[in-house]
Amino acid sequence: MEEKRRVKPYEIGELDQYLLGQGNHYEIYKKLGAHLVEDGDKKGTYFAVWAPNAQKVSVIGEFNDWDLTADVMERNDPVGIYTCFVEGAKENEMYKFCIETKKGELLYKADPYANYAELRPGTASRITDISKIKWIDKAWMDQRLKWDHKEKPMSIYEVHIGSWRKHPEDEDGFYNYREFAKEIVKYVHNMGYTHIELMGIAEHPFDGSWGYQVTGYFAPTSRYGTPEDFAWMINYLHKNKVGVILDWVPAHFPKDAHGLADFDGVPEYEYADPRMGEHPDWGTKIFDFGKNEVKNFLISNALFWIEHFHIDGLRVDAVASILYLDYGKKDGEWVPNEFGGNKNLQAVEFFKHLNSVVLGRNPGAVMIAEESTAWPKVTGEVEDDGLGFSLKWNMGWMHDFTEYMKLDPLFRKGAHYNMTFAMSYAYSEKYILVLSHDEVVHLKCSMINKMPGLGWEKFENLKAAYAFMMGHSGKKLLFMGQDFAQLREWSEKRELDWYLLAEKEHQQMQSWVRDLLHLYRRRKAFYEQDNTWEGFEWINADDRDRSIYSFVRHAKGGKQNLLFVISFTPVARDDYRVGVPKRKQYRLILNSDEEKYGGTGKKRPAVYKAEKSECDGRPYSFAYPLPAYGVAIFEF
Known part of the structure; x- marks a missing residue:
């Protein structure tokens, strides 16, 4: 009998396939994708991709002159993973998977598990080795194990790296991760924020999506540098005692040809029925939460950011759009669940699994739900039929608060209880009060220009508003530019209007917010009993x-x-x-x-x-x- 070949450590084995098929391979990113290896005298890259409905898969790239026949991959069943070792394929070389569908069509796909990507508008993946990253934030990570968000201050500065500051002499003008780290630490320390929340880090093709239409879930965007640069930023922030939260988008993904949509010729990552698998308003695809391999992709991705890149928490985007089958859809555009209701029961179980694993393995990390409805127990314990999130954005408070603040003071007495209503449900969940990027775009006006009156009255209104927010129960989040009363709405195309700080009124607003934030951190009464x-x-x-x-x-x-x-x-x-x-x-x-x-x-x-x-x-x-x-x- 022929002896069974021993699987090498970097190769996909039967156990890997079994765990992936069960949805429990939490570190599958260490096996799928492109990984530099030395195999005896041979040096090269081991490629692996999940494409169960493909007829044939080849890896093509700079190492083989993009030749479709040079490196044909071997199929591994039962889950349909294709693998190959390419000798001589080196770090930083670009590649894609050429997938031949059962209909004979050729699809050229970026690697879903790639850790680095070609700078847009290019769409190829790049070979890189993130295993060699040096971490020097042990003190922070040790302290995080004992950190309890429920009794600690959290004042979050929401930032879009590409438009926070720009180099005026460059075409894009982006600060790279290292430059940004040095500047943001100075700003955050001066202002008194405890954390930053970064928009648009996972690789995405279109700047105007702000990073909410992702094609590279395991790749820090190359707009601002390499994965090593990204890790350097995290090290620097942690060394300077600044927590880092990332926006994370498991709700949907774009239809770009090189992305996840119809990955191997059929819906693989998305629901097959378009009534389940597409957002008509957004023109995007919806992940199939009934498929173990897809849930595994997302859970391992969350763990990838928190465990491999030491991220302190994920703000989970558009949770309501995942939980409700009819979200943004008309009659006939959605499919009820098995009981005839509009709740996505598969997504409910996914969130329970996700939060149990992420928070169970990573004490001190946080999972934050951007959930805009009255879904019960979003931050409730999974054992009590909750979803298990650490915190929930308080969208109800934000809406009532901003509607009140827009009113002429003469009419505020008619809406007085807008400002008190949130306290009637403040302890039903563990909340963050948010004034995010969503509130200062699409003709909603900047925070200062939401305020009534002219000149000094706008500034006085906004100072009173920020004081009320800081005093109210709940953690805090403020989008960049609003702490010095940016006049224009935010645009990803330009940097913040820092020149406004030459004017006295904007300096005074910044001083007010700064002193509020420092007072918040120094006085336990602000935060120690947020949830009682x-x-x-x-x-x-x-x-x-x-x-x-x-x-x-x-x-x-x-x-x-x-x-x-x-x-x-x-x-x-x-x-x-x-x-x-x-x-x-x-x-x-x-x-x-x-x-x-x-x-x-x-x-x-x-x-x-x-x-x-x-x-x-x-x-x-x-x-x-x-x-x-x-x-x-x-x-x-």
Whole structure:
């Protein structure tokens, strides 16, 4: 009997195929794709691709002059993986898979598991070796194991690298990953953010998609450098104590010819039925969450970013579009589930699996859902039929908040409870309050230009808005440019309008946000009890006629407490009286009327003593001169 050949460590074996078929090969990216190897005296690259419906597959590239017949791949069943070793195929050389379909058509596909890609508009993959990356962030990674997002500050700066800053002399002008790392660390440290969230990192063909139509899920985009440059950026950020979150897009993928769509001549990564497999509004394909190999692709990809590239968390895009079968579809354009409903039960199980594995293997990492509906238990435990996410974007709060802030102050009393409603459900999930890129594009205006009034009033409105956001329960996210009151809507084609910081009003806005962020990090009352009723207490949620809100944030054990008073009208209240929980001294720690924030600079006492005088249903109170659009934060 012929002895069975021993599988070499880099080759696809029976166990690999079995685990992939079961949907449990969490490190399949180490086997599929292109991997540089030394095999005895031979040096080259081992290629592997999943294409179960292909008739034949060849790997073509610079190493064989793109010859379709030079390196025909061998089929490995039962799951349909094609493999070959190409001697002499070297690092950085470009390649594609030529897939012959059962109809005899030839498709030229980029490698779904490639770790590096040709710069767009090119669409080839590149051979690279990410196993040799040196990691020097052990201190950060050790600390992450003990980090608990529920009781720690999270103030996230959402950034698009390609338009944060640009080199004016270059055609694209992109900062590379290393340049960006050095500059963003300075900015984040100065402003006081704890994390950055990066848009558009996975490889994508079209700049205008902002990275939300991905063709290279395992490749940091080559727009800003190599995978080694990307890793250098992560090392540098971690060394400087900045967390990194990536946008991650398991909802859909584009129809570009070199991408995942109809990968081997038939729908492989997407549902075969177009009513299940296509988003009519977006013109994209929907992943098939009923197929183990596809779920494995996505789960291993999430683990790839968090485990191999040390990313601290993933913000999962468009979760609602995955959960609902009829999302963005009319009658007849979708297929009900087996019980006749509109919930994608396969996607529900996928999320439970994904979050259990990612968070179970990586304590301290976070999975964040951008989920825009009232789907229950998005951040609930999987064991309690929850989806298992760490945090959920609070889209309801964002909508109510921005609609209120757009109103002329005269009409705000009619929408007073827009600003209080979110507290009625604040603890149903673990939330992040977000003012993201989605709120400052497509004619929605920048944050400053959402505000009513002219000139100074816009700035005063926005300062009050940011103070309310920072005081409200929930983690925080702010998109780049909004912290210095960028006037124009964001565009990926140009850098932020940094020149505005030559003007006093924009400097003052930036100083205000900076001081809020640093105060947020220094005072546990802001964040330590974000997810419990003990952390937040209304003093007066009903002062609709004056459009003033007052509330208290508590740290654990009542060791630290903060009182917020925020006015949303241009009327000064020279003797505003606020009820307080205790007969204590109240120290003013942030006052919007200071000159450095654009206020009058009028001197105020540093400490206010509560007296026995009923107000706001409390036996004690004190008076404070509250200016137009005034914000005052007191510590007690």
